[in-house]
Amino acid sequence: MATFTNFLLSKPPSSPSLFTQPSPLFFRPTTSSSSPRLAKPQPPLVARPTGPRGLTVRATAATQNSSPPASDERVQKVHSLEEFDAALRAAEDRLVVVEYEASRSASSNKMYPFMVELSRQCNDVVFLLVLGDESEATRELCRREKVKKAPHFTFYKSMERVHDEEGIGPDQLVGDVLYYGDNHSAVKQLHSREDVEKLIEGHKADHKLVVLDVGLKHCGPCVKVYPTVIKLSRQMSESVVFARMNGDENDSCMQFLKDMDVVEVPTFLFIRDGEIRGRYVGSGKGELIGEILRYQGVRVTY
Structure with a gap:
């Protein structure tokens, strides 16, 4: 069961904005296709805008250190399509969070230490890292997954791609992991x-x-x-x-x-x-x- 006690604070400290625009990965762009949509009821469901008041969830992990933490053994580095597919199969019904990085992206360098810290807190979530400009094999993986910019996060359950995020900070990543990977018994x-x-x-x-x-x-x-x-x-x-x-x-x-x-x-x-x-x-x-x-x-x- 994922535990997020450190990230759910009644009076959270301020959390700096890491970035607003993701950085391009270094490969030729491909035309992306829209995600399949499930049939909607009549009348269609729509998302209600976020209200202005209430509690705030903040991430407390350090985000200013641009170098990876010393111990990041829970984040699995993926170097090819074969390794990627094998990792998804091995995860079975657990949530898989994939971060796509670019070596020249300052935003990626800031985000990675936080993902490492989050991986230590969430024992029932699998975290993968793909360096998009590492090799032709990782470029091919990014092309297949239609990932063009970094940092980019994709979320999988039972090998189904359930969510994508681009250019987000720690708070949003915590919220996504809670929503798509929660096994909280209460x-x-x-x-x-x-x-x-x-x-x-x-x-x-x-x-x-x-x-x-x-x-x-x-x-x-x-x-x-x-x-x-x-x-x-x-x-x-x-x-x-x-x-x-x-x-x-x-x-x-x-x-x-x-x-x-x-x-x-x-x-x-x-x-x-x-x-x-x-x-x-x-x-x-x-x-x-x-x-x-x-x-x-x-x-x-x-």
């Missing part, structure tokens, strides 16, 4: 309507509030608010049950979203005693906390 991972019904039925007797986080795999606001969900699940474990579902995981999940009239994500459903008491649509962290407290009977003034 947040129930639901994969079907039957899972939802079983969870609700199981908490009728104890009268606990169930907070169901409904999102999509490729949803920036869903990713951004999820570290807050994890933090709250730890802080409120005695009185609140947190769960999440990705609507585009399978047909059962998508049908559940349609039945619940979920047309924007993230949507949080508040359930108690087997009934949906209300919902919050959006990713405002402060507003989410306020809504949870309100459904627990705490008066909240905005």
Whole structure:
């Protein structure tokens, strides 16, 4: 199970911006094709913009040191297509995070030490490093994966490419790893309507509030608010049950979203005693906390 205690702080220090534009890798660009899209419900789901208030997640690892840490044994260096494919197969259902670097990229040099530190914290996540301009073999790997600039991060689960990021800093990387690789026991991972019904039925007797986080795999606001969900699940474990579902995981999940009239994500459903008491649509962290407290009977003034 990934542990992120060092990265989830109530009063985080300021985190400098590493970069805004990724650096080109040194090979001939190729035309990229758009990622396949899953069928959307009617009306289509849309991502709700991020709210302005609430908790902030900051990364605490040092980012100013441009040289790699002495011990980076948990980051596997990949030098060819064959090594890359073998690493994905060996990971099985664990999250795989791939960083593509360029030797002349200052942004890559700043980002790599942080990824090494993150790899030490996340024992159930596989971290790979590809130096895109190292050789013709790595250039060929970048061409196949349609990676043109560095630093670039790709995320895989069960050999499926689930997410891409380009030109990000430590905070965003932490959020992505939490969202796509979380096995935190306090947040129930639901994969079907039957899972939802079983969870609700199981908490009728104890009268606990169930907070169901409904999102999509490729949803920036869903990713951004999820570290807050994890933090709250730890802080409120005695009185609140947190769960999440990705609507585009399978047909059962998508049908559940349609039945619940979920047309924007993230949507949080508040359930108690087997009934949906209300919902919050959006990713405002402060507003989410306020809504949870309100459904627990705490008066909240905005």
